[in-house]
Amino acid sequence: MKQDISALMDGELCDEEADLLLGRIRQDEAASKDWQAFHLIGDVMRQPRNLPGNLGAGFYARLAAEPTILAPQPRRQSRFQYFAMSAVASIMAMAFLAWFAMHIDKAQPDVRMQQLAQQPASSTPLAEGENMDDYLLAHHEYSPSTELRGANSYIRTVSVNH
């Protein structure tokens, strides 16, 4: 269903399919929420600074109930502990790690988030050190985007910091 909605929003469905799906969205509350959430995601992607005003109080309420996600995680570890991370795959990745390590200490909100409506809100606090940035970092060690951009590639990690 979610993939269908995504396809619909991308204009990938034919008219009959689209009509059928829109009908289902109107009747199915969960699907309707998905539809709204997907559009919200799209809006946020396109214009992160101009969020639509009619998001629905529910979204803000859920967002407010997610303190652990938007609040920066205070770093109690030594900054040097970062350098003890696992061996990396390439030169660029090392530079990437370095750049990342220097910026992580500023302890600002990390991953900006667009929570899907259907995901249950969890109030479990994040464990020390648990962080989406770790996944981004581990991914970038191997990503071709790191390689193609060559010497300058690791600047993307700067964004880890904002």
Place this chain on the structure above:
Amino acid sequence: MMIRTIFTVSLLLAAFSAGAEQASQDDLNWLKKIVVATRQSDYTGTFIYQSGSYLETSRITHIREGENEFEKLEGLDGERSEVIRKNDQVWCYLGDSKVMVAKREGARTFPVLLPDRLDLLQENYLISHGEEDRVAGYHAISFLFQPKDRMRFAHKFWAFSDSGMLLKAAVLDENHHVLDQYVFTQLQIGGDIDRKWIRKENFAAAKPQANSENDSPQNLKPVPVESGWKVNALPDGFRKIAELSRYMRGGDHPVIQLVYSDGLAGISVFIEKVGQKPASRLGLFSKGVSHVFAKMQDGNLLTVVGEVPPRTVMQVAESVRYEGARK
């Protein structure tokens, strides 16, 4: 007569397609030139990195001396920060302390765009050279990588028309809005560039890693494995480039990482057993051009990361299956 017409038409078609291929080959040669120029030239310059409303300025100096490649990256905003690199060794300066970040044993050649990588690029992107432009005072030629489907972003590169030095790079969404970009605002290629910093002692007596937890699992290198995990609905054109078992920072259990590439964008799938422990962060996240989708599946936490649109990470996450060890 009819046969002759058909013959002529086929000849024309053949000539046309050959011409199209040739143009594309030129573009590919340009790409190689960009990679070589950016790694082989001496240059120093200031660039801006922009992602959404975020902006940061840095200075980069790159020196090629004999077989050695030196690089210095300084953050110009906020707290002082500096990274220097000699070939495969990287050091950080944080205030007054210098720390060796990483060192790779054995020589490693500089990554280049390999022929098979270029084929992969052509499979998934329409590569065309676009308008001429001026960047940081240099005459630039632009190249657009237009994805052939909606599962990846468009990429655009601007290169100095003379040497091929990369001057600007941007990732674009389907409406060609810039998602993130970096651009040189000032650049000096060749000529008199400060080389004092590449003197030996800067790269010699660095403290080893400050933490001597060398035996902790986090310091173990990722090792290749055959995990038995598969992505059943991988978008067209993505190929697996790595399958690893690794430890995440601070983690005490191994995590499986599958890495896929279409030549420009990458997708990683992380699979870790968390049992009934509720995973605290599920859903869709974004950071610049990178998107993350996390979900639980039978006691496993699946986290999909990539420089691809949200629908791509979601599609991948929904199709991850354990198919057991290979028979």
